[in-house]
Amino acid sequence: MAIVAQGICVSLGGRCVLTAADMALQPGEVLGIVGPNGAGKTTLLRVLAGLLRPDQGSVRYDGSTARELGRRALARRVAFLAQDGAATWSLSVEALVGLGRLPHRPPFGAESEADRAAVANAMALCDIAALAGRTLGTLSGGEGRRVLLARALAVDAAYLLADEPLAGLDPGHQLETLKRLRTVAAGGVGVAVVLHDLSLAARFCDRLLLIHRGLRIANGAPGDVLDDAALADVFGVSVLRGQRDGVPFLLPWQPIDARGPTHDGR
Ligand SMILES: Nc1ncnc2c1ncn2[C@@H]1O[C@H](COP(=O)(O)OP(=O)(O)OP(=O)(O)O)[C@@H](O)[C@H]1O
Numbered sequence: 001m002a003i004v005a006q007g008i009c010v011s012l013g014g015r016c017v018l019t020a021a022d023m024a025l026q027p028g029e030v031l032g033i034v035g036p037n038g039a040g041k042t043t044l045l046r047v048l049a050g051l052l053r054p055d056q057g058s059v060r061y062d063g064s065t066a067r068e069l070g071r072r073a074l075a076r077r078v079a080f081l082a083q084d085g086a087a088t089w090s091l092s093v094e095a096l097v098g099l100g101r102l103p104h105r106p107p108f109g110a111e112s113e114a115d116r117a118a119v120a121n122a123m124a125l126c127d128i129a130a131l132a133g134r135t136l137g138t139l140s141g142g143e144g145r146r147v148l149l150a151r152a153l154a155v156d157a158a159y160l161l162a163d164e165p166l167a168g169l170d171p172g173h174q175l176e177t178l179k180r181l182r183t184v185a186a187g188g189v190g191v192a193v194v195l196h197d198l199s200l201a202a203r204f205c206d207r208l209l210l211i212h213r214g215l216r217i218a219n220g221a222p223g224d225v226l227d228d229a230a231l232a233d234v235f236g237v238s239v240l241r242g243q244r245d246g247v248p249f250l251l252p253w254q255p256i257d258a259r260g261p262t263h264d265g266r
Contacts, residue, residue: 001062002026003048003078003159003190008057010043010214017043018054018214025159025190030181032205032222033194036235040214041194042083045161048192049080062158075103079155081148083163083194093139093147094132097123100154122153125180141168149177153184160184162193166200178204198239199249202226210234223248232256 003025010018018040025031025048033041046052048059050066059066066074079100091099100122101115123129126146136144149165162181166174178200185191185206195201201208202222210218210225212234218225231239231250236257239250 001158003059003061003192005044005048005059006057008044008047008054008059010040010047010052010054012043016214018047021057021211021214021216023048023209023216023219025192027158027190028185028188029190029206030185030204031190031192032201032208033192033211034196034198034201034208034225035211035217039211041211042163043214044211045080045163045192045194049078049161050074051080072103076155077157078159078161079152079157081152081160081162081165083167090135090137092132093128093134093136094119094123096136096147097128097150097154100151103155118154118156122150125153125183126150127176142170142173145169146173146177149180153180157189159190159192162191164194164196166195166197174200198226198231198235199251202250203247226250 005021005023008018008021009016021044033044035041043052047054061069061074061077069077097119098111098115101111101118104115105111123132126149128143128146128150131139131143131147136147139147145165145168149162152160152162165177169177174197181191181193182204205222207220208222208225209216210230217234218230228239231237235252236255237252238254238256240253241248241250243249
C-alpha cells in the first residue's frame with residue numbers, strides 16, 4: 001500500500017521542470033516536500049494527484065494506475081488541497097466542504113448519512129463550525145485556507161496531498177494545521193505536504209523530500225535531509241540550530257551569496 005512514483009519527467013512551456021523524480025508516500029506518514037521557489041514541488045504534487053500527466057514515468061496508487069482506477073475512484077483515494085483555492089465562490093462554507101463528498105455520491109444523488117458525518121468531522125477538525133453559513137468570499141485568507149483543508153479532509157481519502165496549507169496562516173493556525181495533519185496521519189492516511197517553513201517541516205514531518213531544479217536531492221529523516229551543506233547549496237542560507245525538550249529546531253539566519261554572509265551580522 002502506497003503511492004509510488006517512478007522516473008517522473010515533466011516539461012512545461014518547453015522546459016524540463018521535473019527530471020526522473022522517484023518517490024513513495026506510505027499510509028500513516030507525513031511526508032514533507034521542501035525546496036526553493038520553482039523547484040517543482042507543485043508540479044510533483046499535481047502529477048501525484050493525477051491532474052498532470054507526466055511525459056515519462058509512472059504513478060501507482062496501491063498498485064493500480066490512475067487509468068485502471070478511473071477518475072471517481074482516484075478522487076476517492078487521493079484528496080488534493082491546491083495552493084490557490086478559489087476565494088470568490090458564493091457557496092456556503094458547509095456546502096463547499098460538502099463538495100469533498102462528490103466522488104462518493106452518484107450523479108445527482110442525495111447526501112447520505114456518511115456524507116453528513118464526514119463533513120461534520122472535517123469541519124470540527126478544522127475548527128470552522130462557526131463559519132458554516134458564511135461564503136468563502138467573505139472569509140479572511142486564513143479562514144478560507146481552513147475551509148479548503150476541511151473540503152479535502154471531507155473526502156476521507158487514503159492519501160492527502162496538500163500544497164502549502166500554511167500559506168497565509170498566523171503562527172497559531174500554522175501549528176494547529178500541522179497538528180491536524182498529524183492527527184489525520186495517525187488515523188492511517190498518507191499525507192504529503194509542501195512546506196516552506198523548514199523549522200516546522202523538520203518538527204512535524206516523519207520524512208522529507210528535498211527537490212531542487214526538478215531533481216530529487218535528498219529523501220529521508222528531517223535531520224539528515226536538512227544538513228548545513230544542503231541548506232547552503234539548495235536554499236542559499238545558513239541556519240541557527242537549537243533544541244527544546246529534546247526536539248531539535250532550526251532557524252534560517254543568513255543568506256549566503258558569492259560574497260559570503262552579510263558583514264553587519266544581521
Ligand atoms: N504552465 C507552466 N508553463 C511553463 N512553466 C511552468 C508552468 N507551471 C510551472 N512552470 C515552471 O515550472 C517550475 C516548477 O514550478 P512549480 O510550481 O512546480 O514550483 P514550486 O516548487 O511549487 O515553486 P513555489 O515554491 O514557488 O510554489 C517553475 O520554474 C515554473 O516557472
